[in-house]
Amino acid sequence: MGISAEFNKKLKGLKEYVALATVDASKYQETNLQIIHHLIEERNIPGVYVTLNKPFKSMIAVFKKENIDADMVIFIDAVTKTVGGELQKTDKCLYIGSPENLSDVSIAMEQAVMALPSKERFVFFDSLSTLLMFNDVTTVAKFIHFLAGKMRVWGVEGVIVSLRKEKDKALIDELTQFCDAILDF
Amino acid sequence: MNGKTLTILLSVAFGVAAIFKMVPDLEVAIGFLTISFGILAIIWTAMSVGALSKGSSLRKHTVYFLISLISILLFSIWHTLSKILGWRQTIVEAWMYPGYLFLAASFIIFVFTAYQVLQMGHQFGFSGQARKIQKVMASKSKKAAQ
Numbered sequence: 066m067g068i069s070a071e072f073n074k075k076l077k078g079l080k081e082y083v084a085l086a087t088v089d090a091s092k093y094q095e096t097n098l099q100i101i102h103h104l105i106e107e108r109n110i111p112g113v114y115v116t117l118n119k120p121f122k123s124m125i126a127v128f129k130k131e132n133i134d135a136d137m138v139i140f141i142d143a144v145t146k147t148v149g150g151e152l153q154k155t156d157k158c159l160y161i162g163s164p165e166n167l168s169d170v171s172i173a174m175e176q177a178v179m180a181l182p183s184k185e186r187f188v189f190f191d192s193l194s195t196l197l198m199f200n201d202v203t204t205v206a207k208f209i210h211f212l213a214g215k216m217r218v219w220g221v222e223g224v225i226v227s228l229r230k231e232k233d234k235a236l237i238d239e240l241t242q243f244c245d246a247i248l249d250f
Numbered sequence: 251m252n253g254k255t256l257t258i259l260l261s262v263a264f265g266v267a268a269i270f271k272m273v274p275d276l277e278v279a280i281g282f283l284t285i286s287f288g289i290l291a292i293i294w295t296a297m298s299v300g301a302l303s304k305g306s307s308l309r310k311h312t313v314y315f316l317i318s319l320i321s322i323l324l325f326s327i328w329h330t331l332s333k334i335l336g337w338r339q340t341i342v343e344a345w346m347y348p349g350y351l352f353l354a355a356s357f358i359i360f361v362f363t364a365y366q367v368l369q370m371g372h373q374f375g376f377s378g379q380a381r382k383i384q385k386v387m388a389s390k391s392k393k394a395a396q
Binding site for chain 2: 109111134136137138139152153154156157159162163165166167168169172173176177180181182183
């Protein structure tokens with residue numbers, strides 16, 4: 066089933082939602098790009114891309130290759146190591162310095178979402194699985210609960226991506242209650 | 251205003267009234283009042299430092315703010331003690347200086363805190379990127395209309 070079809074089937078035209086996208090490891094990047102392509106190129110909505118998985122430099126190269134307009138996105142990169150783990154800002158991306166620094170990730174996301182010049186906007190969080198590598202399960206569950214609540218307050222189309230892993234199944238099941246839909250890719 | 255807020259406001263008002271009733275000297279009463287509020291502010295700020303992620307800019311900012319609060323509280327304690335114990339009349343003027351040092355230290359740390367807030371404004375401000383997105387959206391809309 067295509068990305069658009071899955072969105073239409075599960076979200077039934079909702080303009081504000083929190084969706085947990087569980088993605089197969091073998092087609093992880095491909096699926097993420099298809100979701101982003103659907104949001105930016107097909108729906109023409111701007112958004113915030115939070116990457117804990119791949120550095121901004123790699124993301125921008127992939128976006129270019131796939132003809133996705135990166136100028137429609139504010140990037141928050143928590144994976145690229147910065148000098149001393151300090152925050153660094155360029156005109157295209159905010160580097161958080163560490164995926165453990167969830168306080169700064171939260172502030173950056175809120176500020177970025179509020180700055181977006183459109184009523185329709187998305188937040189793409191990549192990914193829950195990487196978050197689990199740097200933080201304990203309780204912290205991650207609390208953070209996602211907080212994030213889902215914030216996404217509702219911001220009125221965005223929120224997509225939280227997770228790898229489909231057997232060991233994360235319990236957490237994903239628990240997080241289902243905070244989300245409007247589970248998108249299976 | 252909800253019931254909880256009203257209860258808190260009434261409790262604070264009764265607490266303030268009780269201090270002024272029990273302490274006849276106005277300066278000492280104000281001293282106790284500022285010390286009480288200062289301690290509460292320090293407790294709340296310390297709790298938030300514990301909750302925020304280690305190394306986050308907000309945590310660093312909160313730590314600076316906490317140190318400023320502690321300095322101001324020390325000034326208030328020193329100032330109130332000087333009144334209660336009559337240092338101003340009985341002891342050499344030099345005993346007043348530590349209080350002023352605490353006050354000066356608070357303002358110096360406040361300057362650092364303000365500078366950090368300025369940095370946070372630069373780091374977390376996305377208005378430049380937002381303007382770029384607006385331009386891209388406008389040009390896309392134009393293209394679609396043609």
